Amino acid sequence: MRSQAGSTDNRWSEPRDWGRAVAFDHAHLWHPYAPMGAPVWPVVAADGVRLTLADGRRLIDGMSSWWAAIHGYNHPILNQAVGEQLGRMAHVMFGGLTHGPAIDLGRRLVDLTPAPLEKVFLCDSGSVAVEVAIKMAIQYWQGCGRPGKHRLLTVRGGYHGDTFAAMSVCDPVTGMHRLFAGLIPEQVFAPRPACRFDGPWEPSAITEFAELIAAHAGELAAVILEPIAQGAGGMWFYHPQYLREVRALCATHDVLLIADEIATGFGRTGRFLACDHAQVTPDILCLGKALTGGYMTLAATLTTDRIATVIGHGEAGCLMHGPTFMANPLACAAAVASIDLLMAGDWQTRVGAIAGQLARELEPCRRLAAVADVRVLGAIGVVETRVALDSSVLMARFVDAGVWVRPFGRLVYVMPPYVISREDLSVLTAAITRVLADI
Ligand SMILES: *Cc1c(COP(=O)(O)O)cnc(C)c1O
Numbered sequence: 001m002r003s004q005a006g007s008t009d010n011r012w013s014e015p016r017d018w019g020r021a022v023a024f025d026h027a028h029l030w031h032p033y034a035p036m037g038a039p040v041w042p043v044v045a046a047d048g049v050r051l052t053l054a055d056g057r058r059l060i061d062g063m064s065s066w067w068a069a070i071h072g073y074n075h076p077i078l079n080q081a082v083g084e085q086l087g088r089m090a091h092v093m094f095g096g097l098t099h100g101p102a103i104d105l106g107r108r109l110v111d112l113t114p115a116p117l118e119k120v121f122l123c124d125s126g127s128v129a130v131e132v133a134i135k136m137a138i139q140y141w142q143g144c145g146r147p148g149k150h151r152l153l154t155v156r157g158g159y160h161g162d163t164f165a166a167m168s169v170c171d172p173v174t175g176m177h178r179l180f181a182g183l184i185p186e187q188v189f190a191p192r193p194a195c196r197f198d199g200p201w202e203p204s205a206i207t208e209f210a211e212l213i214a215a216h217a218g219e220l221a222a223v224i225l226e227p228i229a230q231g232a233g234g235m236w237f238y239h240p241q242y243l244r245e246v247r248a249l250c251a252t253h254d255v256l257l258i259a260d261e262i263a264t265g266f267g268r269t270g271r272f273l274a275c276d277h278a279q280v281t282p283d284i285l286c287l288g289k290a291l292t293g294g295y296m297t298l299a300a301t302l303t304t305d306r307i308a309t310v311i312g313h314g315e316a317g318c319l320m321h322g323p324t325f326m327a328n329p330l331a332c333a334a335a336v337a338s339i340d341l342l343m344a345g346d347w348q349t350r351v352g353a354i355a356g357q358l359a360r361e362l363e364p365c366r367r368l369a370a371v372a373d374v375r376v377l378g379a380i381g382v383v384e385t386r387v388a389l390d391s392s393v394l395m396a397r398f399v400d401a402g403v404w405v406r407p408f409g410r411l412v413y414v415m416p417p418y419v420i421s422r423e424d425l426s427v428l429t430a431a432i433t434r435v436l437a438d439i
Contacts, residue, residue: 108336118304127163134258140256221256259285298335
């Protein structure tokens with residue numbers, strides 16, 4: 001099934017002195033949210049659901065490289081799509097020019113998302129997609145002659161990216177707003193949605209949000225949130241009714257709704273979009289992460305014809321954004337191939353099977369002394385511990401157990417590639433259970 005070039009080809013790694021290479025890394029390279037010199041494991045190849053380390057060990061991947069590699073690594077169809085595009089052109093500016101991969105991707109995104117979302121902005125990363133969404137909302141209200149509507153309302157426990165506007169709507173505690181106080185815009189925060197996804201709905205869960213949106217409506221451009229499943233801010237799954245109430249309140253108070261589906265899009269929660277759990281259509285939608293099947297950095301912000309038209313008639317006459325690598329053809333080609341691959345397969349059944357197996361096999365963790373909660377939604381499994389654990393120590397134990405899991409704080413979680421086999425998923429869940437039993 002897999003292409004010839006790949007898994008066993010260690011050409012580039014063989015001559016390397018990995019001890020010295022990692023020493024250089026420790027001395028010179030920053031890694032995400034990690035101090036310089038934090039432990040890192042060199043990877044020389046990735047294939048299917050396996051990462052091959054420089055020392056030859058092969059790990060079962062539980063992370064999909066942060067929600068992205070839904071089809072697994074080194075996939076022949078995605079390789080071919082990128083290779084063919086590389087033969088035509090790797091990149092060309094999008095200012096004044098266009099190309100097939102962008103048009104093909106735009107058409108798919110318009111077709112696969114709710115009908116009113118038909119204007120597509122292709123940018124380089126999730127954080128930028130969030131910046132673009134916020135800019136769209138602000139420029140929209142400017143175009144409506146209401147420039148005072150420029151703040152955002154969100155819920156605690158969210159994560160929307162690392163750039164300044166995105167940071168301003170991340171959870172104020174885990175997002176460390178204190179560090180940047182005075183430098184990031186101050187937004188309005190409602191409590192984390194209290195009702196669990198699979199628990200009963202309590203109408204009181206929306207009360208504080210309803211009060212805040214009513215009190216601030218005159219200055220709010222938009223509500224932004226991760227629908228149904230909050231990711232890096234807390235791995236929390238909340239009740240679809242909460243989202244329906246938010247949608248209705250936004251309409252009542254003339255506030256736009258931005259759905260950040262960068263982590264949840266493309267089937268991860270069991271529906272194509274997490275919004276589909278509540279039959280809610282946002283005014284602005286952000287996609288990223290799994291958009292290219294984990295091959296390249298690319299994200300998209302979609303909005304309605306009405307919002308785009310108002311922005312176009314505003315003072316600037318256009319949306320004021322345009323990254324150098326906007327709609328990069330290689331990334332667009334990977335995205336088109338990834339979406340076609342997803343839609344041609346039976347992803348609902350795959351994700352449903354992973355959900356059932358995660359729920360069954362992580363359930364025993366609930367009885368462990370260290371564990372406070374276990375929750376599963378779609379192909380996402382979360383074990384919350386009672387106290388924050390040292391993630392470097394845990395990662396090392398997971399590597400010893402033959403799996404790749406990167407916990408943070410009190411959260412040990414997995415969102416494996418959809419192609420993971422039953423046996424490999426069992427190895428993953430058994431490793432989690434064992435490692436957490438031993439701490
Ligand atoms: C990862 C993520 C982002 C940021 O995306 P980057 O590509 O890392 O900039 C934004 N929102 C959500 C919900 C995410 O999970």
